[in-house]
Amino acid sequence: MMSYGERPRLLVVANRLPVSSKKTGENSWSMEMSPGGKFNLLGGVTDQYDTKWVGWPGFDVYNEVEKTALSKSLAQMNCIPVFLNEVFDQYYNGYSNGIIWPILHHMGLPVEYHHDANKSFQTQYDAYKKANRMFLDVVMENYEEGDTIWCQDYHLMFLPQYLKEYNNKIKVGWFLHSPFPSSEVYKTLPSRSELLRSVLRADLLGFHTYDFARHFVSTCTQILGVEGTHEGVVDQGRLTRVVVLPMGIDPDRFISTCKLPEVIQQMNELKEKFSGKKVILGVDRLDMIKGIPQKYLGFEKFLEENPDWRDKVVLVQIAVPTRDAVPEYQKVRDQVHGLVGRINGRFGSISSLPVHHMDCSVPSNYLCALYATADVMLVTSLRDGLNLVSHEFVASQESKKGVLILSEFAGAGQSLGAGALLVNPWNVTEVSSAIKDALTMPAEEREERHRVNFQYVITNSAEKWGGDFLSELNDAFAASEMKIRSIPHEIPQQDMIQRYSQSNHRLIILGFCGTLTEPMNSQNDELDLKLNPKLEGTLKALCNDPKTTVVVLSRSGRNILDKVFGEYKIWLAAENGMFLRDPSGEWVTNMPQNMKNLDWVHGVKNVFKYFTDRTPRSFFEASETSLVWNHEYADVKFGKTQARDMLQHLWAGPISKASVDVVRGNHSVEVHAMNETKGAAIGRILGEMMHKISMTTPIDYVFCSGYLLEKDEDIYTFFESEIVPSKLSHETRSKSSSSIHSLKKKQVSPNVFDLKKENYFSVAIGQTRSKARYVIDSSQDVVDLLQSCSCRYNNNGPPIF
Numbered sequence: 001m002m003s004y005g006e007r008p009r010l011l012v013v014a015n016r017l018p019v020s021s022k023k024t025g026e027n028s029w030s031m032e033m034s035p036g037g038k039f040n041l042l043g044g045v046t047d048q049y050d051t052k053w054v055g056w057p058g059f060d061v062y063n064e065v066e067k068t069a070l071s072k073s074l075a076q077m078n079c080i081p082v083f084l085n086e087v088f089d090q091y092y093n094g095y096s097n098g099i100i101w102p103i104l105h106h107m108g109l110p111v112e113y114h115h116d117a118n119k120s121f122q123t124q125y126d127a128y129k130k131a132n133r134m135f136l137d138v139v140m141e142n143y144e145e146g147d148t149i150w151c152q153d154y155h156l157m158f159l160p161q162y163l164k165e166y167n168n169k170i171k172v173g174w175f176l177h178s179p180f181p182s183s184e185v186y187k188t189l190p191s192r193s194e195l196l197r198s199v200l201r202a203d204l205l206g207f208h209t210y211d212f213a214r215h216f217v218s219t220c221t222q223i224l225g226v227e228g229t230h231e232g233v234v235d236q237g238r239l240t241r242v243v244v245l246p247m248g249i250d251p252d253r254f255i256s257t258c259k260l261p262e263v264i265q266q267m268n269e270l271k272e273k274f275s276g277k278k279v280i281l282g283v284d285r286l287d288m289i290k291g292i293p294q295k296y297l298g299f300e301k302f303l304e305e306n307p308d309w310r311d312k313v314v315l316v317q318i319a320v321p322t323r324d325a326v327p328e329y330q331k332v333r334d335q336v337h338g339l340v341g342r343i344n345g346r347f348g349s350i351s352s353l354p355v356h357h358m359d360c361s362v363p364s365n366y367l368c369a370l371y372a373t374a375d376v377m378l379v380t381s382l383r384d385g386l387n388l389v390s391h392e393f394v395a396s397q398e399s400k401k402g403v404l405i406l407s408e409f410a411g412a413g414q415s416l417g418a419g420a421l422l423v424n425p426w427n428v429t430e431v432s433s434a435i436k437d438a439l440t441m442p443a444e445e446r447e448e449r450h451r452v453n454f455q456y457v458i459t460n461s462a463e464k465w466g467g468d469f470l471s472e473l474n475d476a477f478a479a480s481e482m483k484i485r486s487i488p489h490e491i492p493q494q495d496m497i498q499r500y501s502q503s504n505h506r507l508i509i510l511g512f513c514g515t516l517t518e519p520m521n522s523q524n525d526e527l528d529l530k531l532n533p534k535l536e537g538t539l540k541a542l543c544n545d546p547k548t549t550v551v552v553l554s555r556s557g558r559n560i561l562d563k564v565f566g567e568y569k570i571w572l573a574a575e576n577g578m579f580l581r582d583p584s585g586e587w588v589t590n591m592p593q594n595m596k597n598l599d600w601v602h603g604v605k606n607v608f609k610y611f612t613d614r615t616p617r618s619f620f621e622a623s624e625t626s627l628v629w630n631h632e633y634a635d636v637k638f639g640k641t642q643a644r645d646m647l648q649h650l651w652a653g654p655i656s657k658a659s660v661d662v663v664r665g666n667h668s669v670e671v672h673a674m675n676e677t678k679g680a681a682i683g684r685i686l687g688e689m690m691h692k693i694s695m696t697t698p699i700d701y702v703f704c705s706g707y708l709l710e711k712d713e714d715i716y717t718f719f720e721s722e723i724v725p726s727k728l729s730h731e732t733r734s735k736s737s738s739s740i741h742s743l744k745k746k747q748v749s750p751n752v753f754d755l756k757k758e759n760y761f762s763v764a765i766g767q768t769r770s771k772a773r774y775v776i777d778s779s780q781d782v783v784d785l786l787q788s789c790s791c792r793y794n795n796n797g798p799p800i801f
């Protein structure tokens with residue numbers, strides 16, 4: 001592993017490098033850091049990391065000598081160029097900004113020009129993939145083992161997959177600076193699944209707001225049929241962590257710039273120019289998402305309704321040209337120019353114009369002067385990942401304490417909403433009233449609102465954001481490394497059976513659905529879950545064996561388990577351990593206190609019933625604390641569509657405020673009380689069991705197997721902590737503190753376990769990755785294993801079946 005100096009290495013990969021390069025002569029360049037945008041993060045993380053940037057330099061370079069010269073100059077700024085040249089147009093203007101960008105911002109797909117080879121989705125998509133491969137090539141040329149790769153934004157959605165395909169051990173994070181839309185919008189994208197699958201290969205995914213993260217997870221569950229959990233997205237036992245981390249700015253840069261003599265001079269000039277007038281400021285790229293037309297309509301309405309203000313207020317709008325080659329951007333520019341002309345025509349005079357509109361960017365010091373001089377900042381984005389401009393305004397207003405009017409559709413609305421006046425930019429009347437409120441706001445309220453926002457902006461800086469993301473990435477990577485190491489092995493069948501026969505008290509814990517159930521096929525009419533007939537005799541023999549305790553631990557309810565296992569001398573734990581039945585058939589409630597509020601159950605049941613009635617061959621199980629809707633036997637495609645719709649209904653209705661977990665399985669939707677997992681239940685179950693029986697022989701053999709959800713796999717790790725270290729004798733062990741009693745706060749005898757590592761068999765069914773030690777393919781293998789064990793139940797005696 002290579003580390004530059006003492007610091008770990010970080011490669012930040014973004015579409016654009018954070019420097020602007022100017023050609024000063026043949027093969028010579030001058031470089032300047034770009035001050036704005038997400039490039040602020042660079043300052044934030046360089047202290048702890050040796051950081052290098054990989055990205056497009058901002059222009060084409062074809063000549064090899066020039067490429068080398070530019071690369072050398074960029075290297076001095078820790079930048080590495082990716083020369084996209086002929087791919088750039090279709091990748092950047094085409095797929096990135098013409099297709100993905102509008103989708104991410106809820107604007108829908110443009111009409112496809114499929115007759116024009118340069119504009120068809122397919123050619124643009126191919127260019128996008130090609131560009132992502134070009135980024136990969138440059139990253140790999142510079143990669144050293146142990147480096148962290150942080151991919152930025154929607155331009156690089158294929159990069160996580162390409163990196164992991166190249167080397168699965170690379171640590172990869174991806175952050176989306178844009179919003180992520182509702183699944184209803186996202187699913188219109190023709191390449192929807194490929195892009196999602198690719199980003200899911202990263203170790204950590206970051207979003208600006210909770211809504212974007214929630215949309216992303218639910219989109220993955222609906223389109224890919226993967227499982228969404230509170231940690232992220234789980235596919236085939238592999239977790240991709242999802243975090244919400246709103247970006248920030250470098251507030252000190254704005255605070256100190258406002259104190260520079262040059263900037264104070266600019267501020268004085270601006271004050272003089274607009275003396276006697278209040279200044280409303282807008283700073284946006286000239287992008288459809290920024291809602292500049294809506295801003296002008298709101299301002300126009302304000303002037304219409306408030307004639308007294310007409311010569312006392314100006315709107316200064318910096319509209320930075322952007323993505324000019326994309327047709328939609330040309331349209332919005334023309335529309336905006338039309339509105340500016342109309343407003344100035346209606347309300348202007350020889351001596352004053354209400355709108356000062358500029359199609360240009362301004363130098364960063366001048367921008368600071370504008371921020372600091374303005375009385376009101378007006379942000380009317382229709383959708384915006386975050387909106388750094390609003391943060392920058394707040395940071396620059398330390399002395400003026402002006403008012404921020406902020407669109408509720410900007411990510412920043414979720415963090416600066418407390419101090420800002422939040423508006424719906426589509427509501428022209430609301431924007432107009434907010435302008436009036438801002439201009440007439442009493443000083444006391446203005447100062448208080450500013451104080452709240454200023455506090456947020458200085459605390460949640462870009463530095464904190466970068467540090468938090470990278471530390472989350474390290475944690476996620478370490479956790480996934482541990483998982484990779486524990487890819488389960490094939491079960492050593494002979495050893496398992498031999499150890500079984502040599503032990504004195506065996507505990508067998510089994511799941512039910514997919515573990516012990518009868519295999520179903522598409523011809524089956526009977527939808528009742530039934531015990532696999534091949535297991536009937538085996539299970540009976542195991543249950544009758546005095547040396548063996550068998551527990552079925554299932555999400556199913558008491559009535560189902562009773563029906564299936566009524567005649568067996570078996571322990572049944574229904575609803576993941578909420579109810580426990582002993583071998584004599586008596587049920588007790590075994591529910592933790594904090595799960596008693598079950599008001600949501602009724603509403604969920606109604607939604608499940610509605611969908612069951614409309615989805616042939618689907619069914620649901622409703623128990624007291626959980627509900628499962630199963631579409632395994634329904635038409636595959638229709639079942640998935642219905643499940644997707646069902647989730648929308650659930651989120652919008654009965655579970656919107658409930659403490660529940662929703663789990664989207666491959667063929668099911670489950671809703672159950674929060675944190676109710678098999679691992680959380682097993683301590684309680686064993687405690688209750690020990691309470692009921694007097695156990696003379698400690699458990700020295702455990703077989704635990706199921707076709708389990710990722711979250712229920714905590715049951716496999718539960719027993720790991722019960723294992724006796726090999727050097728501890730049984731006597732020493734009995735004095736040690738490692739007992740269920742101490743671990744799970746239940747009244748059980750201290751000598752419940754005497755479990756050696758070799759005698760613990762946790763066996764996952766049908767998983768490629770798992771917390772279990774071993775893996776088997778199907779429930780048929782469970783049948784074989786249990787049969788082999790039961791044949792040996794009288795130790796060395798002859799098989800009885």
Ligand SMILES: O=P(O)(O)OC[C@H]1O[C@H](O[C@H]2O[C@H](CO)[C@@H](O)[C@H](O)[C@H]2O)[C@H](O)[C@@H](O)[C@@H]1O
Pocket residue numbers: 015016037038153177178247322323384385386387388
């Ligand atoms: O590089 P361009 O194509 O000219 O576009 C500039 C950037 O626009 C987008 O910015 C987003 O990132 C900001 C910081 O996270 C966020 O505040 C804003 O809401 C987003 O729109 C784009 O995502 C960047 O990649 C572009 O560089």
Ligand SMILES: O=c1ccn([C@@H]2O[C@H](COP(=O)(O)OP(=O)(O)O)[C@@H](O)[C@H]2O)c(=O)[nH]1
Pocket residue numbers: 035036037038283284285318320360361362363367386387388389390392
């Ligand atoms: O003339 C200008 C106007 C704006 N900006 C910067 O552009 C960024 C805009 O970021 P924001 O998140 O508001 O929107 P985006 O353009 O990234 O969608 C901010 O950092 C501004 O300081 C700039 O550098 N020059």
